[in-house]
Amino acid sequence: MSLGGQTVAVHIAMWTNEHGYIPGKKELDHKCRNRLCVNPNSDHLEMVTRKRNALRREEARRLRCEEVRT
Incomplete structure (x- = not known):
């Protein structure tokens, strides 16, 4: 997906569209632990x-x- 002429991951584009740009020293954590998730909630x-x-x-x-061991 393209954002400002730069190719970015879809979850980053969705977040930026909903919440604004991500500062340079920050990144997005998938709290749901699903790396394919693009929900900006x-x-x-x-x-x-x-x-x-x-x-x-x-x-x-x-x-x-x-969990696997138990």
Whole structure:
């Protein structure tokens, strides 16, 4: 998808259309954990720092692994 002449992921374009541009040091976290989700609602996407996004991703992986083991 194109946004301002630049190719971006659809979820970023949807967020920008709904909430405005994402500052340079922020990125979108899929709170719903579905990377294909493009719903710009705050239940699905949240603007966070790269570090926060990485921590949440690792936590989600850890929890998934625990579910598989039980």
